[in-house]
Amino acid sequence: MNNFNVDSDRMQRLGFPEIIYGASKSIEVLLEIIARHQKISQPAFVTKLQEEKIEVLCRHYPEAFYDKLSGIFSVERKTEGLAEGEIAIVSAGSSDQFVVNEAYYTLEYLGHRATCIQDIGVAGLHRLFSRLDDLRKFKVLIVVAGFEGALPTVIGGLLPQPIIAVPASVGYGVAAGGKTALQTMLSSCANGITVVNIDNGYGAALATLRILNTINRNIKSKE
Numbered sequence: 001m002n003n004f005n006v007d008s009d010r011m012q013r014l015g016f017p018e019i020i021y022g023a024s025k026s027i028e029v030l031l032e033i034i035a036r037h038q039k040i041s042q043p044a045f046v047t048k049l050q051e052e053k054i055e056v057l058c059r060h061y062p063e064a065f066y067d068k069l070s071g072i073f074s075v076e077r078k079t080e081g082l083a084e085g086e087i088a089i090v091s092a093g094s095s096d097q098f099v100v101n102e103a104y105y106t107l108e109y110l111g112h113r114a115t116c117i118q119d120i121g122v123a124g125l126h127r128l129f130s131r132l133d134d135l136r137k138f139k140v141l142i143v144v145a146g147f148e149g150a151l152p153t154v155i156g157g158l159l160p161q162p163i164i165a166v167p168a169s170v171g172y173g174v175a176a177g178g179k180t181a182l183q184t185m186l187s188s189c190a191n192g193i194t195v196v197n198i199d200n201g202y203g204a205a206l207a208t209l210r211i212l213n214t215i216n217r218n219i220k221s222k223e
Contacts, residue, residue: 022049046073070101082113088138092121092145095170102201146170149181156190164204
């Protein structure tokens with residue numbers, strides 16, 4: 001038996017539960033960690049799983065939810081009673097779907113149903129302009145883009161909400177691997193944009209949750 005410690009107090013400390021990073025863990029380790037989560041009645045949610053690991057886990061948990069595109073696996077999926085209308089996930093193109101899915105399902109696990117507005121990148125700015133009124137309704141925007149990664153800067157110059165920018169590893173040549181998009185977002189002249197790591201939809205979801213928890217807590221304290 002390995003000496004793994006589930007962070008069972010994270011919800012009390014931070015407002016969200018522990019989430020399992022799956023990419024570098026073996027199946028044996030994942031099964032043991034998931035079992036420990038279940039033992040303390042804490043749902044198990046795993047990110048960035050390879051497809052072959054998902055297939056093995058699904059044999060052990062046939063009722064579990066999984067998304068092969070993003071590598072998300074959830075032993076128990078909650079789809080009812082979710083908070084809606086607070087978060088939009090915006091993406092430049094359909095190639096960014098794997099990052100969008102990771103952010104979307106992470107937020108779902110954390111109690112929020114995000115709205116996805118996709119394929120409105122800078123190659124066709126009229127697509128973005130036609131959705132600005134829709135985007136103004138949300139409290140936080142997660143913006144995903146690959147290639148040159150300009151979309152968060154454009155949105156940051158048009159809309160006032162907190163923006164979490166996610167560089168996607170989509171592109172070729174100098175854009176391959178997402179580093180060009182990351183550098184563009186870090187160099188943005190649109191004030192106040194927050195940038196997470198390449199392909200880090202999970203991190204964007206958690207940053208969004210921290211912002212929303214603070215906003216909603218302040219609203220409740222004034223009631």
